[in-house]
Amino acid sequence: MEDEEKGFQEHPDSVPEMGEDAMTSVSPSSPPPTMTEEERQELQEELVKVEDEIRTLSQVLAAKEKQLADIKRKLGITPLNELKQNITKTWQEVTTSTAYRRTSETLSQAGLKATAAFSNVGSAISRKLEDVR
Structure with missing residues (x-):
């Protein structure tokens, strides 16, 4: 465990950045000493499968987002309408909250x-003015 932590600390840049292809950041010539070649190969294959799944899911998500935009366009739902609905819904949630009601009360x-x-102060001032006359 300590050896693994040292290895990570010695090579902090070995962790892929967000969106970076993991295959390009893994050095094939330096597998961990406790891993067999067979285990490394299995992990490489699993890595390729997971990356393919991610690409597929990204494509499906993009298609669904396009479909969503088309449906909203056909229904006449604009970003401004959505914003108005979100603001109205949020305001309704705020005004029905316990904290808002207590504060309002x-x-x-x-x-x-x-x-x-203020009424009492005004009355007192009026009386004093009458007394002065």
């Missing part, structure tokens, strides 16, 4: 108390 109560306080 608290602010409403604070507003009522502030109105009452």
